Amino acid sequence: xxxxxxxxxxxALDQFAKVSRLCSLCARMCRHACPTHVATRSDxxxxxxxxxxxxxxxxxxxxxxxxxxxxxxxxxxCGACKAWCKPGHELPRIIELARERVIQEHRAPxxxxxxDQTVSxxxxxxxxxxxxxxxxxxxxxxxxxxxxxxxxFVGCTxxxxxxxxxxxxxxxLNRLGVTAHILQNEVCCGSPLVRAGxxxxxxxxARQNVEAIxxxxxxxxxxxxxxxxxxxxxxxxxxxxxLPGSTTVFHITEFLAKRRRQLxxxxxxxxxxxxxxxxxxxxxDPCHLGRELGVYNPPRQxxxxxxxxxxxxxxxxxxxxxxCGAGAVLPKTFPQLAAEIAHRRLDDAAxxxxxxxxxxxxxxxxxxxxxxxxxxxxxxLDLMELLARALK
Amino acid sequence: MSSTSFNVRRVRREIEHLIGxxxxxxxxxxxxCYSRDAWPLRLMQLGRLVTKPRPDLIVWPTxxxxxxxxxxxxxxxxxxxxxxxxxxxxxxxxxxxRGGIILDLKRMNRICGLDEESYTVTVEAGLLGYELEQxxxxxxxTTGHAPSSIFSSAVGGFAAARSAGVLSSKYGxxxxxxxxxxxxxxxxxxxxxxxxxxxxxxxxxKQLFIGSEGTFGIITELTLRICPLPESTQFxxxxxxxxxxxxxxxxxxxxxxxxxxxIRLYDENETRFVLGxxxxxxxxxxxxxxxxxxxxxLVSLERRTVTxxxxxxxAEPLGPKPSKHWWDNRFDLYYPSSxxxxxxxxxxxxxxxxxxxxxxxxxxxxxxxxxxxGVSTMSHFSHFYPDGGNIxxxxxxxxxxxxxxxxxxxxxxxxxxxxxxxxxxxxxxQHGVGLLKAPWMPVEHGPVxxxxxxxxxxxLDPHNILNPGKLGLGSKASPSTDTPTAQGGDSP
Ligand SMILES: Cc1cc2nc3c(=O)[nH]c(=O)nc-3n(C[C@H](O)[C@H](O)[C@H](O)COP(=O)(O)OP(=O)(O)OC[C@H]3O[C@@H](n4cnc5c(N)ncnc54)[C@H](O)[C@@H]3O)c2cc1C
Ligand code: SF4
Numbered sequence: 016x017x018x019x020x021x022x023x024x025x026x027a028l029d030q031f032a033k034v035s036r037l038c039s040l041c042a043r044m045c046r047h048a049c050p051t052h053v054a055t056r057s058d059x060x061x062x063x064x065x066x067x068x069x070x071x072x073x074x075x076x077x078x079x080x081x082x083x084x085x086x087x088x089x090x091x092x093c094g095a096c097k098a099w100c101k102p103g104h105e106l107p108r109i110i111e112l113a114r115e116r117v118i119q120e121h122r123a124p125x126x127x128x129x130x131d132q133t134v135s136x137x138x139x140x141x142x143x144x145x146x147x148x149x150x151x152x153x154x155x156x157x158x159x160x161x162x163x164x165x166x167x168f169v170g171c172t173x174x175x176x177x178x179x180x181x182x183x184x185x186x187x188l189n190r191l192g193v194t195a196h197i198l199q200n201e202v203c204c205g206s207p208l209v210r211a212g213x214x215x216x217x218x219x220x221a222r223q224n225v226e227a228i229x230x231x232x233x234x235x236x237x238x239x240x241x242x243x244x245x246x247x248x249x250x251x252x253x254x255x256x257x258l259p260g261s262t263t264v265f266h267i268t269e270f271l272a273k274r275r276r277q278l279x280x281x282x283x284x285x286x287x288x289x290x291x292x293x294x295x296x297x298x299x300d301p302c303h304l305g306r307e308l309g310v311y312n313p314p315r316q317x318x319x320x321x322x323x324x325x326x327x328x329x330x331x332x333x334x335x336x337x338x339c340g341a342g343a344v345l346p347k348t349f350p351q352l353a354a355e356i357a358h359r360r361l362d363d364a365a366x367x368x369x370x371x372x373x374x375x376x377x378x379x380x381x382x383x384x385x386x387x388x389x390x391x392x393x394x395x396l397d398l399m400e401l402l403a404r405a406l407k
Numbered sequence: 408m409s410s411t412s413f414n415v416r417r418v419r420r421e422i423e424h425l426i427g428x429x430x431x432x433x434x435x436x437x438x439x440c441y442s443r444d445a446w447p448l449r450l451m452q453l454g455r456l457v458t459k460p461r462p463d464l465i466v467w468p469t470x471x472x473x474x475x476x477x478x479x480x481x482x483x484x485x486x487x488x489x490x491x492x493x494x495x496x497x498x499x500x501x502x503x504x505r506g507g508i509i510l511d512l513k514r515m516n517r518i519c520g521l522d523e524e525s526y527t528v529t530v531e532a533g534l535l536g537y538e539l540e541q542x543x544x545x546x547x548x549t550t551g552h553a554p555s556s557i558f559s560s561a562v563g564g565f566a567a568a569r570s571a572g573v574l575s576s577k578y579g580x581x582x583x584x585x586x587x588x589x590x591x592x593x594x595x596x597x598x599x600x601x602x603x604x605x606x607x608x609x610x611x612x613k614q615l616f617i618g619s620e621g622t623f624g625i626i627t628e629l630t631l632r633i634c635p636l637p638e639s640t641q642f643x644x645x646x647x648x649x650x651x652x653x654x655x656x657x658x659x660x661x662x663x664x665x666x667x668x669x670i671r672l673y674d675e676n677e678t679r680f681v682l683g684x685x686x687x688x689x690x691x692x693x694x695x696x697x698x699x700x701x702x703x704x705l706v707s708l709e710r711r712t713v714t715x716x717x718x719x720x721x722a723e724p725l726g727p728k729p730s731k732h733w734w735d736n737r738f739d740l741y742y743p744s745s746x747x748x749x750x751x752x753x754x755x756x757x758x759x760x761x762x763x764x765x766x767x768x769x770x771x772x773x774x775x776x777x778x779x780x781g782v783s784t785m786s787h788f789s790h791f792y793p794d795g796g797n798i799x800x801x802x803x804x805x806x807x808x809x810x811x812x813x814x815x816x817x818x819x820x821x822x823x824x825x826x827x828x829x830x831x832x833x834x835x836x837q838h839g840v841g842l843l844k845a846p847w848m849p850v851e852h853g854p855v856x857x858x859x860x861x862x863x864x865x866x867l868d869p870h871n872i873l874n875p876g877k878l879g880l881g882s883k884a885s886p887s888t889d890t891p892t893a894q895g896g897d898s899p
Contacts, residue, residue: 037743040454042445042495043559044742047537056467056513056533058494059437067440074456082434099558101742330545 028073028112034104035073038066045099050338051089051345054355060089062096062106069113079122087113088124089349091342091356092210094306098334114212123212126347131208131216138202138220139171149197151178155185162192165270166233168224168247170240171203172377180377183403184239184267190281190406191274195237198227205254206246206303210343214254221246221256229259236264239399241304241376248308266304268375268398272313279320282405295327296401297369299360299383300336301376314375314398321405327367337363339374341382354386361391373398413484413507415463421480422466426473430514432465441465441491441509445559446499446843447747447755448816454748455809462489462503467514471627474510475595478625481508481872482594489874490621492533492561496568497756498841500620500877507872512563515627518542527586527602529630532563548633551578555741563626569618571837573737575790577668577700578634580837581617588613589628593868602630615863620839621874622881623867637700640668641710642727642734645695645717646688650674651767653693654788656720658763661793663712669698670791671733674770677785677801685729695722696730747803753782753816754803757823761832762795769830770798776822777802780815790836797836845879 028035041063046052052061068086071077092107100106117123123130130140138145149156149169165188173181188195202224205217224247228236236258238244244266251257258264271278298318304310311333318326331337340346340356361383364372372395374380384395415433423431432438438461443449463486468474481488487507494501503509512533519529528550530539536557543549553572554560560570566588571580578584587602600613616624647653653672660667673681678694688694697713699706714724747754757777761769766788774784782804790797802819806812824834824847834847849857857879864871864880871881 033745036454037745037748040450040748041743042556042741043493044738045558047535047558056511056516057432057437057440057465058511059432059434059440061440064436064440068436071436071439071456071458076456076458077436077439083436086436101739102744330541 025116028069028109028116031105031109031112032073034106035066035069035109037102038062038104038106038109039070041066044101045096048095048099048335048337050091050093050095050340050356050359051352053337053359054352055089059086065090065110066106069109072113072116079117079120084117084122084124085349087117089345089352091302091338091340091345091353093302093338093342095302095335095338098306111210111212114210115214116212118212118214124348126349127211127344130211130344130347131213134203134208134220135216139175140203140207141171141175143175145202148174148201149199152181152185152197155182155189156195156197160189160192160194162194163235164194164196164233165235165237166228166231167195167197168201168204168236168238168243169197170238170243170377172381173239176381177377177397180239180380180397180399183397183399184237186403187271187399187406188237191271191277196231196233198224198231200227204240204243204246206242206250207344209246209250209254217250218254218256221251221254225251225256225258228262234259234262236262237267237270238264239267239375239377239397241266241301241308241310242378245303245307266308266310266313266375268304268313268317269310271402272316275316275320278317278402282320282322293323293325294371295325295367295369296371296373297327297329297364297367298332298398299329299339299364299372299374299379300333301374301379302336302338302342304375305336306334314373317398317402318373321401324401327369329363329367331363339379339383340386341378346382353382357382357386358388358391361387361393364393365391369393371396373401375399413463413486418480418484418486419464422464422477425476426466426468430467430469430473433463437465438462441494441503441511444491444494444496444499444501444841445556446497446502446841447753448813448843449499449502450748451753451809451813451816454750460502460504460506462509463506465509465511467511469514471589471591471597474591474625474627475597477508477510478591478593478595478872482870485870486872487875488872490563490567490625492564492567493535493556493559495556495560496564496620496841497838498843500568500839500841500874502842504842505875510625512625512627513561519628521546526633527630528633529602529628530562531628532566532626533561535559535561536565543633544636547636549578549636550584550631550633552581552584555737558738562629562631566617566626566629567620568839569837571790573789574668574698574700576670577666579632580790582614584632585613585617586630586632588616588626588630590616590624590626592624593870593873598624618839620841620877622864622878623873625873637668637702639703639706640698640700641706642730643697643699643710643713644725644727644729645697645722646678646682646686646725647693647695647717647720647722648689649691650693650770652720652722653695654763654767656695656716656722657788657791657796659716659720660713661791663716665709665712667697667709667713668700669696669730669734670789671696672788674786676783677787680785681733682729684732685725694725694729696733698730698734750809751805751807751812752803753806753812753819754801755816755820756838757800757802757820757827758797758836758838759800759824759827759832759834760790760795760797760836761827761830765831766796766798769827769832770800772826772830773798773800773823776826777819780804780819780822782815782819840878842877845877848879
């Protein structure tokens with residue numbers, strides 16, 4: 016499973032030298048879309064600023080001391096820069112590789128200084144007991160159905176912070192006759208560690224999950240967390256720990272959108288929050304799900320199925336959707352910046368005039384709901400919760 | 408690093424005390440980030456990891472009072488202050504050549520008011536053009552100011568650098584869009600011009616600051632004209648047998664009172680580039696891209712009149728596709744690529760303008776002079792007036808090394824501007840002066856005109872703190888310490 020060791024991050028950084036050079040010389044064509052720049056309005060905290068840190072580091076003109084490291088970690092890796100970049104430069108990947116280098120040089124910023132140890136010890140990012148990972152899911156688990164068998168990879172945030180999303184997802188799957196199997200030895204998918212530069216620890220976790228999936232014999236894996244889906248699909252091969260050959264990973268919205276007809280037949284009652292005939296909802300595209308996995312239509316197709324639900328889009332939506340601020344461990348490294356980004360997204364949600372905010376990511380839910388203020392306190396539901404209510 | 412000497416720590420502390428620690432930085436890496444704007448020569452240098460000129464401090468004011476505090480301290484200590492809004496200027500105007508303070512206006516980005524009766528919007532200087540247009544478009548309005556830098560340039564910079572957007576034939580250049588200004592003078596005093604459609608109470612003071620590139624004052628707030636979003640937008644392209652015929656047709660548009668949103672006439676070299684995917688044009692042929700944008704009725708009238716004029720001139724109608732394709736992909740050229748930014752490569756754009764009587768002669772002379780130095784050129788004419796128009800001459804070339812490329816870059820500018828000047832043109836239509844064209848200011852304005860500008864500078868800014876050396880102003884008061892490599896286009 017392990018294969019040959021990947022190149023060290025400085026070699027890898029050099030492979031991207033052309034891109035980091037060009038980005039450092041860019042006329043700032045994507046800066047307006049960078050959530051951290053929009054919040055700070057500093058040219059150092061921007062795609063070009065970060066590319067410049069990388070270039071100066073590669074050219075031995077700067078060491079990875081406190082401020083350059085801060086600039087590298089003040090990025091949510093949301094990919095907005097890439098979405099606005101006509102040549103499609105992979106600046107987020109370069110920042111990940113530079114962070115890997117930061118970790119190798121033992122220069123991690125304070126907020127994540129022991130993130131790898133925490134995850135290694137507890138198998139999750141929240142220092143919660145591993146044996147409680149699925150505690151609140153017991154009542155709905157392992158109901159056998161006649162249809163497909165899938166692995167439901169729950170992920171840390173859903174398991175420990177938003178089990179209501181898992182309960183709802185399992186309910187929806189069950190109504191479709193799908194049996195959701197949980198991997199009892201599931202551990203953190205490793206995504207936060209990859210994003211933070213702790214590649215080695217991420218690889219160890221990836222091996223455990225790959226092993227668990229391989230022995231399950233089931234080759235369809237569903238997640239409700241876009242970060243987990245991205246890790247399993249895209250990060251694991253880069254870590255040289257790919258899933259067994261025939262395994263297909265879906266975010267649950269993709270899986271369900273393929274079963275739209277079946278869902279439609281099950282949906283009968285109007286799904287309105289206040290009993291009104293039409294509820295305006297707005298949909299926040301999670302960065303990992305949208306820009307990284309290209310999943311924009313499935314959640315919207317599912318929303319369309321729901322009677323009484325009318326979608327009003329954010330002004331910045333789909334591949335231009337703004338990040339919620341939770342990406343790439345920013346709430347741990349720069350909580351104030353992460354909060355400011357969340358406030359902006361919540362204000363934008365309020366601007367849509369919708370009365371319900373929907374998304375498809377436990378981390379977006381966690382972050383946005385924890386930063387709601389009285390003026391931006393719109394009810395927030397994961398799409399699975401909305402679907403489950405409609406299927407009650 | 409800097410050419411000024413002051414106690415950075417003490418000044419930093421003083422400013423922090425007045426405006427808050429989060430609004431100030433002297434971190435090395437941040438200072439390097441502010442060592443550049445979008446001047447190609449500076450980018451060529453940065454590509455070699457030349458990290459100067461760096462400011463000593465970066466300050467992000469959020470209120471007018473913050474700026475007043477900073478300017479008072481800078482005046483007392485004789486510290487250079489360089490304002491920057493978007494940092495998209497292409498002439499080095501926002502480079503802190505003498506160190507000191509970079510005053511980044513981007514945190515002053517409030518939208519202060521929309522007057523739907525007068526059709527104006529009032530905004531702070533650090534709001535990006537893109538952000539303003541996002542705000543306006545959902546409300547059914549636009550300023551119509553659409554420079555190709557709209558994502559990276561800000562409203563204050565539009566005024567400071569006297570910008571012109573690609574739709575300026577219809578909506579006006581930025582100096583026509585500005586109704587009134589608020590400016591902090593170098594001594595910290597606040598000037599506000601009246602928000603009125605026009606006045607004949609003496610000279611128009613706001614125009615003194617529009618185009619002053621941060622040398623006369625800091626623009627903090629602007630009231631701008633807005634228009635309703637157009638009811639109809641249509642595209643058209645015509646292929647003319649040669650440049651002269653195309654130019655004559657454009658002049659005829661003006662003689663027939665047409666004010667189209669976009670008129671872009673390409674020379675034969677750029678025509679090949681623009682039409683690449685649509686058609687292989689005959690030798691010498693020049694394409695004209697047009698956008699009609701108005702009420703449906705007016706668009707239909709414009710279309711008919713334009714088509715008649717172009718067909719009478721022997722132009723081949725190409726339909727809407729080439730023009731629409733250009734519009735949809737108009738930013739593509741501005742992303743960094745190895746073609747223009749690779750080691751040893753040199754590129755830039757000369758943006759000049761002249762009366763119709765001189766325009767074509769100027770074009771041919773510039774091309775000849777520049778191409779003699781071994782660079783390729785392609786050009787278009789994209790801002791037209793009843794009496795003349797601009798030329799946008801793009802050049803690209805290479806040299807044996809990056810240093811040689813930088814030297815060649817300066818020579819190409821020199822011969823290009825000389826040719827433009829001799830042909831009776833202005834040396835900048837829309838990109839401004841900065842450092843690049845600073846040595847040419849006396850040539851452009853003549854000794855009397857330039858002495859007058861110097862006297863105004865001396866009166867407003869006796870300590871020469873505001874953007875010293877830019878526009879060629881204030882260099883007497885403080886001998887130029889701007890490094891020779893930072894001066895594009897050798898002295899005329
Ligand atoms: C890709 C690209 C495309 C472009 N396309 C166009 C175009 O279509 N049309 C056009 O006109 N220009 C264009 N430009 C040039 C540039 O965008 C304009 O000159 C623009 O007006 C600069 O605005 P800015 O906010 O970026 O100014 P900056 O670069 O920040 O500053 C420009 C000058 O003004 C001064 N300044 C900035 N803010 C203030 C202030 N608030 N008060 C006083 N002085 C200030 C600075 O010190 C500097 O001297 C383009 C540039 C790029 C990189
Ligand atoms: S990602 Fe593209 S648009 Fe952004 S800085 Fe790099 S080159 Fe420029």
